[in-house]
Amino acid sequence: MKHIIYLFFILFFCSDGIAQAVNGVITYNRKTDWVSIMTKLPWMAEEDINRAKLNFASWDKGEGTNYLLHFNSNESLYIKKEEEESDGGYSWSDSKFALQRNYKTGKVYDWIETLGKKYIIKDELPKYKWKILNEIREIEGYLCMKAETTDSIKNQTIHAWYTDAIPFNGGPEGFGGLPGTILELNINEGDAIITATNIDLTLPDGKLPAPKKIKGKEIDLLGYTALLQKYINESIDGKRNPYWRIRY
Numbered sequence: 001m002k003h004i005i006y007l008f009f010i011l012f013f014c015s016d017g018i019a020q021a022v023n024g025v026i027t028y029n030r031k032t033d034w035v036s037i038m039t040k041l042p043w044m045a046e047e048d049i050n051r052a053k054l055n056f057a058s059w060d061k062g063e064g065t066n067y068l069l070h071f072n073s074n075e076s077l078y079i080k081k082e083e084e085e086s087d088g089g090y091s092w093s094d095s096k097f098a099l100q101r102n103y104k105t106g107k108v109y110d111w112i113e114t115l116g117k118k119y120i121i122k123d124e125l126p127k128y129k130w131k132i133l134n135e136i137r138e139i140e141g142y143l144c145m146k147a148e149t150t151d152s153i154k155n156q157t158i159h160a161w162y163t164d165a166i167p168f169n170g171g172p173e174g175f176g177g178l179p180g181t182i183l184e185l186n187i188n189e190g191d192a193i194i195t196a197t198n199i200d201l202t203l204p205d206g207k208l209p210a211p212k213k214i215k216g217k218e219i220d221l222l223g224y225t226a227l228l229q230k231y232i233n234e235s236i237d238g239k240r241n242p243y244w245r246i247r248y
Contacts, residue, residue, distance in 0.1 A: 023072035023206030026181070027081065027198040028172045031064035032248060036191050043239045067194070069172055072206035074104040076170045079209075097247075098214075099174045101125065108221065110174070111214050114246050115231060118216035121224050128177045130160070137161060139183040140196050147178055153229050154248070159186040166201070192248050 038044065038052045066081040078099040096113040103125070110121040128149045135146040144161040151158060160171065164180035171182025172194045183196040219227075228246055235242035 022167050022201065023203050024070075024166075024199065024201040025203065026069045026071075026172075026183070026196050026200070028067045028069065028194050029064040029197050030067060030172075030192065030194045031062070032192045033190055036188075037243055037248060038241055040188070040191075041241060042236065066197075067172060069170070070208045071168055071170055072208065073168070074102065075208060076101045076103075076168075077208045078172060078174065101170055101174070101176065103170070108174075111216060112224075112247075113216075115227075118214075119224060120214065120216040120218045121221060122218060123221040125176075126174075126221060128175065130178055133159075139163070140199050142166070142183060142199070144183055145180075153225050154232065156188050156191075158188075160184070161186075166199075172196075187248065 034056050035053050038056065039049045044052070068079055068081050070077045070079075076099075078101075080097055096111075096118075098111045100109040101107075102109070106125045108121060108123045108125055110119075112119050112121065130147045130149050133146040133148055137144055137146075139161055142163040142165050144163045147160045147162060149158050149160070150156065158175070160175060160178060160182045161184040162171065162178045162180040162182045166181040168181045169178055170176040171178070172185055175182055175185060183199075185192075185194040187193070231246060232242045
């Protein structure tokens with residue numbers, strides 16, 4: 001609650017220019033319910049579901065994986081949390097997953113390793129069709145509102161909890177476009193949940209970590225989603241779980 005009161009004071013008494021000069025780092029924890037994902041696959045019979053529950057139930061009790069969203073008013077960088085190097089930066093070569101957003105130019109520059117290959121995705125910022133819902137909750141001291149969108153490629157319903165107390169319209173996993181910062185994503189009713197666990201808005205300069213030189217096949221979002229769609233369809237037809245090899 002102290003965050004809500006503090007940020008209300010800042011936004012009410014400060015000029016628009018100061019309020020918009022937000023920068024910080026948000027730590028997110030991602031947990032994946034593999035049993036739930038597998039039991040929703042179309043060919044799974046009751047015997048297969050029971051076997052999955054028996055074999056993979058322990059996978060759901062882990063601590064999850066931590067990610068960092070570095071951001072300022074113009075851009076953001078979302079990467080897996082790694083140990084800090086001696087120069088204070090982070091190793092992109094180890095993360096194999098890095099999502100850059102430039103809100104000033106409206107561009108995407110992502111680096112993703114999937115299906116045994118590395119891809120550099122360059123394109124315009126995607127536009128999500130959000131529906132604002134009539135629900136609120138508190139996350140890390142911030143009052144959040146609920147919104148919904150869908151991923152037609154992976155057949156997912158995605159719920160986002162966002163706060164307008166942080167004037168930045170991005171979030172984890174490359175999602176954004178809401179009137180505030182996304183502090184939680186819930187994919188398919190708990191199949192994967194990405195929740196903010198720490199919010200630091202006290203960084204002095206707002207500079208993002210400098211990316212190291214990376215290599216990969218350049219592709220646009222349309223080409224990348226077509227690649228995923230083809231693999232998902234082939235896996236479903238072959239009664240294989242596609243999400244062992246691609247991000248859920």
